[in-house]
Amino acid sequence: xxxxTHEGKLxxxxxxxxxxxxxxxxxxRPPEGVEWALFxxxxxxxxxxxxxxxxxxxxxxxxxxxxxxxEGENAGVVDLGQGERVVFKMESHNHPSFIEPYQGxxxxxxxxxxxxxxxxxxxxxxxxxxxxxxxxxxxxxxLVEGVVKGISGYGNSVGVPTVTGQTNFDPAYNKNIxxxxxxxxxxxxxxxxxxxxxxxxxxxxxxxxxxxxxxGVHGAAMASESFxxxxxxxxxxxxxxxxxxxxxxxxxxxxxxxxxxxVAIQDMGAAGITSSSFEMSSKGQVGMMIQLDQVPVRDSxxxxxxxxxxxxxxxxxxxxxxxxxxxxxxxxEKWGLDAVIIxxxxxxxxxxLYWKGHCLTSIDPDLLVEKxxxxxxxxxxxxxxxxxxxxxxxxxxxxxxxxxxSYLGSTHGTxxxxxxxxxxxxxxxxxxxxxxxxxxILRLPDSKRGLGMTVGCRPSVMKCDAQLGGFDSxxxxxxxxxAKGIKTLAITDCxxxxxxEKPEIMSEFVAAVExxxxxxxxxxxxxxxxxxxxxxxxxxxxxISTPATGLIGLRETVAQIxxxxxxxxxxxxxLLSSVSxxxxxxxxxxxxxxxxxxxxQKTGQFIQKIQKLSLLTSVLSTQAVGRGxxxxxxxxxxxxxxGFQSFIExxxxxxxTETFYEVIFEVDHDAQHDFETKLKAENIxxxxxxxxxxxTFNLSQEIHVDLLRVNQxxxxxxxxxxxxxx
Amino acid sequence: xxxxxxxxxxxxxxxxxxxxxxxxxxxxxxxxxxxDQFNIHDYxxxxxxxxxSYGDYLRAGALSARSPVxxxxxxxxxxxxxxxxxxxxxxxxxxxxxxxxALVQNSGLKFIDGWVNLKFENQSTxxxxxxxxxxxxxxxxxxxxxxxxxxxxxxxIEDCGQVWLRYESNPNGSLNDIAGVLNRTKxxxxxxxxxxxxxxxxxxxxxxxxxx
Numbered sequence: 001x002x003x004x005t006h007e008g009k010l011x012x013x014x015x016x017x018x019x020x021x022x023x024x025x026x027x028x029r030p031p032e033g034v035e036w037a038l039f040x041x042x043x044x045x046x047x048x049x050x051x052x053x054x055x056x057x058x059x060x061x062x063x064x065x066x067x068x069x070x071e072g073e074n075a076g077v078v079d080l081g082q083g084e085r086v087v088f089k090m091e092s093h094n095h096p097s098f099i100e101p102y103q104g105x106x107x108x109x110x111x112x113x114x115x116x117x118x119x120x121x122x123x124x125x126x127x128x129x130x131x132x133x134x135x136x137x138x139x140x141x142x143l144v145e146g147v148v149k150g151i152s153g154y155g156n157s158v159g160v161p162t163v164t165g166q167t168n169f170d171p172a173y174n175k176n177i178x179x180x181x182x183x184x185x186x187x188x189x190x191x192x193x194x195x196x197x198x199x200x201x202x203x204x205x206x207x208x209x210x211x212x213x214x215x216g217v218h219g220a221a222m223a224s225e226s227f228x229x230x231x232x233x234x235x236x237x238x239x240x241x242x243x244x245x246x247x248x249x250x251x252x253x254x255x256x257x258x259x260x261x262x263v264a265i266q267d268m269g270a271a272g273i274t275s276s277s278f279e280m281s282s283k284g285q286v287g288m289m290i291q292l293d294q295v296p297v298r299d300s301x302x303x304x305x306x307x308x309x310x311x312x313x314x315x316x317x318x319x320x321x322x323x324x325x326x327x328x329x330x331x332x333e334k335w336g337l338d339a340v341i342i343x344x345x346x347x348x349x350x351x352x353l354y355w356k357g358h359c360l361t362s363i364d365p366d367l368l369v370e371k372x373x374x375x376x377x378x379x380x381x382x383x384x385x386x387x388x389x390x391x392x393x394x395x396x397x398x399x400x401x402x403x404x405x406s407y408l409g410s411t412h413g414t415x416x417x418x419x420x421x422x423x424x425x426x427x428x429x430x431x432x433x434x435x436x437x438x439x440x441i442l443r444l445p446d447s448k449r450g451l452g453m454t455v456g457c458r459p460s461v462m463k464c465d466a467q468l469g470g471f472d473s474x475x476x477x478x479x480x481x482x483a484k485g486i487k488t489l490a491i492t493d494c495x496x497x498x499x500x501e502k503p504e505i506m507s508e509f510v511a512a513v514e515x516x517x518x519x520x521x522x523x524x525x526x527x528x529x530x531x532x533x534x535x536x537x538x539x540x541x542x543x544i545s546t547p548a549t550g551l552i553g554l555r556e557t558v559a560q561i562x563x564x565x566x567x568x569x570x571x572x573x574x575l576l577s578s579v580s581x582x583x584x585x586x587x588x589x590x591x592x593x594x595x596x597x598x599x600x601q602k603t604g605q606f607i608q609k610i611q612k613l614s615l616l617t618s619v620l621s622t623q624a625v626g627r628g629x630x631x632x633x634x635x636x637x638x639x640x641x642x643g644f645q646s647f648i649e650x651x652x653x654x655x656x657t658e659t660f661y662e663v664i665f666e667v668d669h670d671a672q673h674d675f676e677t678k679l680k681a682e683n684i685x686x687x688x689x690x691x692x693x694x695x696t697f698n699l700s701q702e703i704h705v706d707l708l709r710v711n712q713x714x715x716x717x718x719x720x721x722x723x724x725x726x
Numbered sequence: 727x728x729x730x731x732x733x734x735x736x737x738x739x740x741x742x743x744x745x746x747x748x749x750x751x752x753x754x755x756x757x758x759x760x761x762d763q764f765n766i767h768d769y770x771x772x773x774x775x776x777x778x779s780y781g782d783y784l785r786a787g788a789l790s791a792r793s794p795v796x797x798x799x800x801x802x803x804x805x806x807x808x809x810x811x812x813x814x815x816x817x818x819x820x821x822x823x824x825x826x827x828a829l830v831q832n833s834g835l836k837f838i839d840g841w842v843n844l845k846f847e848n849q850s851t852x853x854x855x856x857x858x859x860x861x862x863x864x865x866x867x868x869x870x871x872x873x874x875x876x877x878x879x880x881x882x883i884e885d886c887g888q889v890w891l892r893y894e895s896n897p898n899g900s901l902n903d904i905a906g907v908l909n910r911t912k913x914x915x916x917x918x919x920x921x922x923x924x925x926x927x928x929x930x931x932x933x934x935x936x937x938x
Binding site for chain 2: 149152153156157158159242243244245247248335336420421422423424425426427428429431432443558559
């Protein structure tokens with residue numbers, strides 16, 4: 001091979017020279033034919049986690065006795081007790097969504113759902129975590145509309161409610177939006193976890209689901225690259241989803257799993273049939289013989305390499321005993337799906353790929369899976385950033401009011417209503433609290449307990465300091481859950497970062513991972529699954545490092561959950577505090593600085609106390625102080641007929657400070673004494689801020705506004721947002 | 727125990743919810759598969775649940791309307807027995823012409839999820855019988871829920887007392903704010919809102935309980 005074609009080949013398959021040399025030494029010869037494609041896919045960042053693996057191992061420490069079957073599977077299974085178990089995971093589909101927003105987002109949902117039901121768990125809830133650029137930026141309206149429509153089109157149709165989520169807007173995402181989706185699946189008592197390790201030489205390897213086409217070829221490698229001005233040309237790499245097929249796949253897979261017809265099962269996700277066959281073999285310490293010409297295809301001109309790399313959606317690979325195949329195929333036939341034997345499990349630890357009688361390769365699956373390269377990318381120990389001695393604001397009271405009103409009506413304030421009104425929130429009959437609430441709560445059908453679900457990570461905090469932001473990605477959503485009486489049980493993450501080959505990005509990555517691990521240890525809520533998305537950069541411009549998280553938790557009942565908004569005229573409004581750090585809200589003061597320090601232990605204890613207090617029946621509504629600071633949080637608790645009257649003078653600086661952490665409690669007036677006794681007993685710092693009133697929104701003598709204006713801003717904002725998009 | 731049949735098309739996604747709803751009402755629930763006809767004497771009533779039957783390809787409900795099970799449903803309805811279509815089930819009943827009118831894309835061109843206030847206009851001979859209250863609140867979740875009929879047909883629907891439910895505030899552009907209709911004999915009813923999603927306090931409302 002001459003020099004030019006060799007370099008061209010490396011570039012085409014996105015394999016580095018060093019990796020090429022490693023392949024040659026492992027094989028004892030240069031790679032040939034389809035082997036290039038295999039290494040390209042399975043050694044891609046997307047499939048191999050080569051830059052993140054050594055750091056992700058740190059999450060292993062967080063596992064506790066509630067986590068079962070974590071080893072090597074798509075996600076750890078969290079035991080909720082009483083026979084109920086939960087599987088959940090979050091994944092990114094950033095690159096495809098930026099290129100083709102509808103299909104990119106839709107297939108992101110499809111993919112994460114398959115990750116869940118491949119483990120035998122019925123998906124019961126979805127969440128989205130979205131970061132868009134400035135709404136005025138080029139293509140942004142199309143992206144917002146397309147992404148939301150894609151998630152809604154897919155989730156609604158497969159019949160899984162989208163019950164919570166978060167949306168952020170920042171110019172840092174103008175050229176690289178983030179579309180992360182989390183799916184939660186439930187294993188009811190007596191339902192078995194299904195595994196992906198192939199077993200039993202002589203067993204059939206069965207392909208089920210949609211036919212294979214040329215869509216998504218090289219998708220995994222695409223997701224492992226930065227964007228340039230030619231991104232548009234990558235459109236054919238984006239997969240096309242069909243939620244109808246997914247629904248049939250879900251029902252049929254459950255049926256064969258329940259009938260005990262399956263030895264092992266795995267979805268065909270990134271790198272399609274290649275990753276599923278090699279990973280199933282590697283995990284099961286067996287081999288597989290696969291006849292690629294038996295794979296059902298949409299296009300007869302498709303080549304073996306394309307079959308191997310196709311990311312056509314709604315496909316599963318499973319292993320079944322030969323004598324059970326006919327019963328198994330009858331189930332799939334009933335649901336109108338193909339189930340085709342494409343190979344068999346062999347004892348020899350080789351994956352042998354055949355095409356029309358020719359052996360294309362015979363290769364040890366471990367070389368591609370276990371022995372994939374692992375990189376320790378350079379990074380430096382974290383030094384806190386943007387930490388200052390003092391924060392102060394020059395914002396005048398009268399300007400604050402007008403800025404508050406415009407914030408409430410802005411995309412930051414209202415986009416979520418526009419988005420979640422397009423999601424089916426109640427299909428499945430478990431939704432006790434849907435996406436119109438801070439935290440979603442699903443009622444488990446057997447134990448009748450409440451399963452809390454939420455997502456976290458505030459890019460505005462990450463922008464300040466990656467360590468503070470990393471802790472906050474766990475603590476803030478855990479506090480939001482605690483304020484509804486939910487104890488956080490487990491965490492998943494989706495780590496969206498720029499180019500890991502840049503030490504400053506890698507340093508942020510390591511700082512965030514370690515912060516998430518430490519927060520998880522303090523809350524005794526293990527990190528059970530996750531996903532890494534690197535190379536979120538376009539033309540050298542990195543996104544804000546965004547370690548999105550998903551949390552689940554439990555409360556004993558779904559009765560008497562504190563509401564998000566004020567409930568009773570005359571009740572007392574408290575502010576409960578355990579503040580270790582503060583920053584001015586970037587929505588009001590464009591300064592990137594924070595004061596104080598991170599005190600994880602103290603925060604962990606505060607969260608625990610808040611969770612217990614929130615179970616008191618006298619607590620009518622609660623809200624963790626968040627985006628925009630105390631003023632915005634109080635305004636968000638208002639609704640028509642329920643305003644706020646302050647008892648103390650709050651300064652503009654008090655109102656626009658985002659604190660780590662404070663929670664607002666509305667407590668029944670009659671229970672005031674009891675409540676304060678409890679606060680003192682628990683040793684919690686508190687202030688009585690004011691009371692719930694009928695007409696006004698009054699924060700101080702200078703800062704007040706008619707309640708109607710607050711209500712109008714909230715409503716008008718929603719309409720305005722839609723109009724803007726139209 | 728009296729039995730209610732719950733029709734299952736590929737792509738139905740409220741089938742399990744309706745099954746549960748039926749069981750919680752102390753009826754025996756039984757799935758009816760789209761490819762099979764059934765003995766109409768075996769059932770007290772039939773419910774067609776929501777979802778995206780056959781992926782809503784062509785038009786919502788259009789393909790399901792041609793499935794074998796619908797022959798039995800039509801027969802059952804013809805005999806004056808109770809049939810209820812919820813959301814996609816309503817679309818299927820309209821596509822089979824067991825119920826009048828058509829359901830087209832929402833005027834806002836988007837899927838909408840939320841709660842709506844509704845008013846009963848006329849009574850069905852079986853569904854939502856026990857309820858004396860006229861105003862109720864139920865969740866909706868649909869992309870193609872805008873009720874439509876040509877003017878003459880619409881007038882006939884109104885004149886014959888076939889309007890079952892009306893929206894208090896129209897979410898989707900339905901003509902005459904129609905949320906649900908009845909057949910002439912009022913044993914068949916269809917509605918876009920989901921009564922099976924609102925029959926316990928924790929669901930956010932209980933007005934759906936009285937539909938069965």
